[in-house]
Amino acid sequence: MRRDIVTSTIAALVFTVLLGLVYPLVITGVSQVAFPGNANGQQIHVNGKLVGSKIIGQSFADPKVKNGKVLEEKGVVVTEPDERYFQTRPSVTEGGAYNAAASTFSNLGPNSRATEEAIAEHIKGYIELEGPYNPGLDAAHVPVDAANSSGSNLDPEISQANARIQAHRVAAVRHLSLAVVGALVSKYTDARGIGFSGEPGVNVLELNLALDRLTGGAR
Amino acid sequence: MTVTGWLTIALFAVLLTALAIPFGSYLANVYSGKRVFLTPIFGGPERFLYKVLRVDPNREQDWKSYAKSLIVFSLAGWLLLYLILRTQDAFFVPHVLNPLGFESAPWNVTFNTASSFMTNTNWQYYSGETTMSYLSQMIGLTVQNWLSAGVGIVVAIALIRGIIGRTGKSLGNFWQDLVRTILYVLAPLSVLAAIVLVSQGVIANFSHYLTVHTVTGLTQTIAMGPVASQEAIKMVGTNGGGFFNTNSAHPFENPTAFTNFFEMLLVLIIPAALVFAYGRMTGNRRQGYAIYATMILMFLGAAAVAYIAEAHGSPAQHAAGLHTHVIAGSSGGNLEGKEQRFGIAGSALFDVVTTVTSCGAVNSAIESFTGIGGAVPFANLSASEVIFGGVGTGLYSILLYVLLAVFIGGLMVGRTPEWLGKKLEAREIKLAGLGILITPLAALLATALATASHAGRESISKAATGPQGFSESFYAYLSQANNNGSAFAGYTGFIQPNAGNVGSHGVTFADLLGGFDMLLARYVPILFALAVAGALAGKRVTPAGLGTMRTDNGTFVVLLIGVIVLVGALTFFPALLLGPVVQGLTSHLY
Numbered sequence: 001m002r003r004d005i006v007t008s009t010i011a012a013l014v015f016t017v018l019l020g021l022v023y024p025l026v027i028t029g030v031s032q033v034a035f036p037g038n039a040n041g042q043q044i045h046v047n048g049k050l051v052g053s054k055i056i057g058q059s060f061a062d063p064k065v066k067n068g069k070v071l072e073e074k075g076v077v078v079t080e081p082d083e084r085y086f087q088t089r090p091s092v093t094e095g096g097a098y099n100a101a102a103s104t105f106s107n108l109g110p111n112s113r114a115t116e117e118a119i120a121e122h123i124k125g126y127i128e129l130e131g132p133y134n135p136g137l138d139a140a141h142v143p144v145d146a147a148n149s150s151g152s153n154l155d156p157e158i159s160q161a162n163a164r165i166q167a168h169r170v171a172a173v174r175h176l177s178l179a180v181v182g183a184l185v186s187k188y189t190d191a192r193g194i195g196f197s198g199e200p201g202v203n204v205l206e207l208n209l210a211l212d213r214l215t216g217g218a219r
Numbered sequence: 220m221t222v223t224g225w226l227t228i229a230l231f232a233v234l235l236t237a238l239a240i241p242f243g244s245y246l247a248n249v250y251s252g253k254r255v256f257l258t259p260i261f262g263g264p265e266r267f268l269y270k271v272l273r274v275d276p277n278r279e280q281d282w283k284s285y286a287k288s289l290i291v292f293s294l295a296g297w298l299l300l301y302l303i304l305r306t307q308d309a310f311f312v313p314h315v316l317n318p319l320g321f322e323s324a325p326w327n328v329t330f331n332t333a334s335s336f337m338t339n340t341n342w343q344y345y346s347g348e349t350t351m352s353y354l355s356q357m358i359g360l361t362v363q364n365w366l367s368a369g370v371g372i373v374v375a376i377a378l379i380r381g382i383i384g385r386t387g388k389s390l391g392n393f394w395q396d397l398v399r400t401i402l403y404v405l406a407p408l409s410v411l412a413a414i415v416l417v418s419q420g421v422i423a424n425f426s427h428y429l430t431v432h433t434v435t436g437l438t439q440t441i442a443m444g445p446v447a448s449q450e451a452i453k454m455v456g457t458n459g460g461g462f463f464n465t466n467s468a469h470p471f472e473n474p475t476a477f478t479n480f481f482e483m484l485l486v487l488i489i490p491a492a493l494v495f496a497y498g499r500m501t502g503n504r505r506q507g508y509a510i511y512a513t514m515i516l517m518f519l520g521a522a523a524v525a526y527i528a529e530a531h532g533s534p535a536q537h538a539a540g541l542h543t544h545v546i547a548g549s550s551g552g553n554l555e556g557k558e559q560r561f562g563i564a565g566s567a568l569f570d571v572v573t574t575v576t577s578c579g580a581v582n583s584a585i586e587s588f589t590g591i592g593g594a595v596p597f598a599n600l601s602a603s604e605v606i607f608g609g610v611g612t613g614l615y616s617i618l619l620y621v622l623l624a625v626f627i628g629g630l631m632v633g634r635t636p637e638w639l640g641k642k643l644e645a646r647e648i649k650l651a652g653l654g655i656l657i658t659p660l661a662a663l664l665a666t667a668l669a670t671a672s673h674a675g676r677e678s679i680s681k682a683a684t685g686p687q688g689f690s691e692s693f694y695a696y697l698s699q700a701n702n703n704g705s706a707f708a709g710y711t712g713f714i715q716p717n718a719g720n721v722g723s724h725g726v727t728f729a730d731l732l733g734g735f736d737m738l739l740a741r742y743v744p745i746l747f748a749l750a751v752a753g754a755l756a757g758k759r760v761t762p763a764g765l766g767t768m769r770t771d772n773g774t775f776v777v778l779l780i781g782v783i784v785l786v787g788a789l790t791f792f793p794a795l796l797l798g799p800v801v802q803g804l805t806s807h808l809y
Binding site: 001003006015030034041060096099103109110111113123140143149157161163201205 | 223272274291292294361366394410413414419420422424425426429437439442443448465468474475476479534535536538539542547549559584588589592684686707718806808
């Protein structure tokens with residue numbers, strides 16, 4: 001017994017140093033040298049300013065202003081989608097959409113009334129935004145990714161079907177031809193992993209930045 | 220459903236098998252004490268560790284001595300982990316490894332977390348990026364990711380030694396097995412995996428959280444951290460505790476469909492390879508093949524059901540007017556709580572991979588799975604994680620089932636059951652039976668307590684109405700008792716009103732009940748498995764006769780599947796009917 005206690009104590013400490021300090025430090029150090037871009041979160045800078053991470057979704061919405069004041073609800077800034085940009089998926093993180101300091105599941109059950117209500121609201125918002133540019137758009141034609149929140153609620157991608165619908169709006173608002181916008185969508189579509197794994201997705205941040213480069217940015 | 224979806228599942232099974240066979244041979248060599256290609260690199264460190272730990276690797280241990288070392292070592296790990304987590308904010312905060320100055324979580328949550336990581340469960344009431352300092356994640360949680368995996372594997376090896384033992388009562392040496400597991404098995408896989416993951420976009424840094432001015436002028440804060448090192452051992456050791464709250468759904472933990480596929484392989488490679496190692500070590504590879512066949516058949520069945528159910532979509536989606544079939548440019552299906560890049564198949568398969576094992580990582584919200592899709596992880600857990608199972612735990616658990624199957628088969632043909640030349644007697648059967656039943660008992664008892672008491676119902680999320688509330692509670696204790704760690708994540712044991720843990724408090728009932736559940740269902744079966752090993756070790760081997768029931772052919776695979784399904788169904792059916800089955804059979808909304 002005594003021998004086990006001595007060995008266990010030493011082992012706990014030795015392994016803490018080896019596996020808790022040496023191992024993470026070595027991996028992080030090697031990563032910083034070999035893959036600095038990835039290791040630091042694929043940051044995207046525009047004019048020297050950090051505008052986001054390539055693989056973390058963000059909200060492309062503007063704060064709602066009324067009588068010169070930014071509207072707030074329960075301490076959270078009320079926003080509305082910016083029509084010039086492709087919109088990311090619905091996100092329900094705390095303190096507003098796409099809070100990447102507190103990722104969370106939405107945990108909406110398959111048979112819950114709350115789930116139906118949330119989905120119905122997302123559908124309504126989507127049709128309000130895209131309907132004017134896509135005559136005849138109804139709930140049955142809304143792609144699921146546009147009405148369902150993602151796992152992390154930080155999904156950087158949307159489906160190609162979703163992008164195709166939004167392209168009509170973005171092209172009209174930016175006075176671009178649908179073909180030009182469509183070409184950009186294709187350019188920023190990530191293919192399936194190793195040819196078969198997962199689904200293709202359109203990276204919304206990269207796509208929107210490319211649009212801004214083409215027609216001038218937000219500000 | 221799509222062709223690529225089915226292709227993903229099929230190719231995964233093929234690739235896994237192709238990798239596990241040679242890796243199994245390697246494992247058999249490592250644990251038989253043979254030279255392997257890594258011996259020139261790790262031989263020195265191995266001997267050095269023995270010296271530092273003051274152990275004689277050649278000292279043989281019987282099952283009681285082996286168990287004692289294991290328990291004392293685990294206890295030391297628990298105490299150290301508890302201490303580290305509770306003193307997170309004690310020194311010089313904020314510092315470079317606690318850049319946001321997070322306070323420690325309260326004692327009850329920490330009790331749950333420490334028990335969780337030591338038992339390879341990695342159930343998380345806390346959320347990583349708002350609770351844990353980088354230092355806690357490294358020297359606390361990452362370390363137990365390694366050690367709990369190591370402990371699981373050595374128990375399986377000890378049991379194999381008991382089964383094949385020809386002389387005496389020795390099961391080997393705990394410390395030698397542990398050191399070898401860390402150096403020759405976990406370390407090479409984890410280092411390789413971590414580097415591959417970073418090359419694909421998993422982050423690895425000690426930066427302060429990023430402040431971003433988004434394209435439309437909003438402010439976004441992005442959590443950072445040394446993720447890759449923890450992510451690798453999280454998968455390789457079937458731990459499953461995420462660095463971030465949303466685990467492998469978070470783009471920094473699982474950035475692409477490729478990493479998704481890769482992470483699934485990491486989870487299953489050791490559990491699958493151990494089965495082949497078992498075959499080799501018994502001297503009859505077909506013994507391993509039979510168990511592997513049992514596992515992969517049940518695995519593929521689970522994956523198919525989950526994929527079909529999730530591709531169909533949920534009642535809530537249909538009620539809201541969504542169409543969930545495949546259209547050009549969208550895979551359709553129940554995408555609630557799922558990431559676009561993984562799609563339906565990549566999410567359903569990941570869910571099956573991590574719930575047949577004790578991994579419990581998630582790349583999508585299981586709570587949002589359809590009734591039947593959600594019943595799959597329930598069923599996987601109800602089978603006590605013998606379909607591959609956790610590293611080591613899966614093998615020693617299914618070997619107990621094999622023992623039971625041999626016994627039942629023996630009864631059916633009316634002969635004294637024998638297994639690999641050893642007669643099975645009352646003592647082994649009793650021990651195996653108890654070892655099998657303790658986990659369901661812990662799970663069901665805790666669920667009953669939690670759903671029947673006011674204190675237990677406090678943990679159910681507000682949105683979980685109707686059967687969803689029962690499913691949430693049941694899953695919580697089923698997952699913790701099976702040392703899995705995945706969750707219907709609405710269930711809570713930790714209230715964090717503010718960032719940085721200011722004013723946070725735990726739900727004592729849920730924290731303690733879950734914590735004891737994990738400890739009980741981890742260590743009691745381990746003791747029974749080691750006791751079985753001890754009982755078998757000393758037995759004489761008699762050559763197989765004409766009447767011996769074979770344990771390496773198709774008939775036995777069918778019998779074994781039957782026993783696993785029967786035990787699972789008999790213990791869990793009533794409870795399953797109340798939750799996921801109700802939800803799967805109705806399109807009614809609650």
